[in-house]
Amino acid sequence: MTRLSSLLRTCTLPLLLAAAITPWHQAFAQPSDATPAPTLRDAWLAAAQQQDIDWGYAFILRSRDSERISTYANRLPEELQVIATQRLIQGSPAESRAMLAWREALLESGAEPRRTPGRADLPMLLNRPRLNVPLEEIAQFGYCSAPEWVEVWSFNGVTRLAWHPGMTVMSALKALGSEAYASSDTASLVSPSGDTVRLGIASWNAQNAPLAPGARLVVEIQANSASGDWVNAVLPWFLASRLPGDQCTQFAPSAPVQGVSQP
Numbered sequence: 001m002t003r004l005s006s007l008l009r010t011c012t013l014p015l016l017l018a019a020a021i022t023p024w025h026q027a028f029a030q031p032s033d034a035t036p037a038p039t040l041r042d043a044w045l046a047a048a049q050q051q052d053i054d055w056g057y058a059f060i061l062r063s064r065d066s067e068r069i070s071t072y073a074n075r076l077p078e079e080l081q082v083i084a085t086q087r088l089i090q091g092s093p094a095e096s097r098a099m100l101a102w103r104e105a106l107l108e109s110g111a112e113p114r115r116t117p118g119r120a121d122l123p124m125l126l127n128r129p130r131l132n133v134p135l136e137e138i139a140q141f142g143y144c145s146a147p148e149w150v151e152v153w154s155f156n157g158v159t160r161l162a163w164h165p166g167m168t169v170m171s172a173l174k175a176l177g178s179e180a181y182a183s184s185d186t187a188s189l190v191s192p193s194g195d196t197v198r199l200g201i202a203s204w205n206a207q208n209a210p211l212a213p214g215a216r217l218v219v220e221i222q223a224n225s226a227s228g229d230w231v232n233a234v235l236p237w238f239l240a241s242r243l244p245g246d247q248c249t250q251f252a253p254s255a256p257v258q259g260v261s262q263p
Helices: 002-029 040-048 063-089 093-108 122-127 169-176 226-240
Strands: 058-062 138-144 149-154 157-162 186-190 196-200 216-219 248-252 255-261
Touching: 040 122, 040 138, 058 063, 063 093, 063 138, 063 226, 093 149, 093 157, 149 169, 157 169, 169 186, 169 216, 186 226, 196 226, 216 226
Parallel strands: 149 216
Antiparallel strands: 058 138, 138 248, 149 157, 186 196, 186 216, 248 255
16 A cells, blocks of 8 residues: 555656646747837848848948937047147148048038948848847938949048049059158048958058948048047048948838938
């Protein structure tokens, strides 16, 4: 009898545990009725069905970056005014005029649409799905047609040169003349996708690189002040927040295909 009771207890305990666990397990195994929140990749896929998109000129603007871009847009002209005054006092009127030309160019572009620097296009999101983000985090997205220029911020001011196949950093600088860059050792190259790389441009450290249409090149200021250091650090990033062309299509995240605007 004792042996029978022990056997019953041994068999009953797993059954009781299974009965207790089964409802919890089933609750998590059942498919959810909730619709997944739309993502940036979903929006790109929808847009690509109706648009021919050049992914090298695609862009997004994350909502969280808007304030930072606006802050830099307000401060950069002020810092360039400080540098222009310093250069004039130091006996470098040409560089002073260049800084004022940079300042004027920034002020004139203040109302232009912006983007978050860096790639967030469909091919990248398909290859690296962990970088996909909820669409609710995006203020706008879209793409531009490849322009016919490259833009150079040098000691000659701000110049757009006609792009041609085989164009490079050094060929663009030399087209402007040595006075445009001779007093600097480095420059920052901003790609159409918004990536930035720092390159040597002096004879002793030259690092030539090809230029794509819509690229921007910023000759670095020979900083001897806090304002110069700050502009060297921030201006390339800020220029990477500008759209990579003049003819651009923007999509509203709430209606990524129907809500198309042509600025």
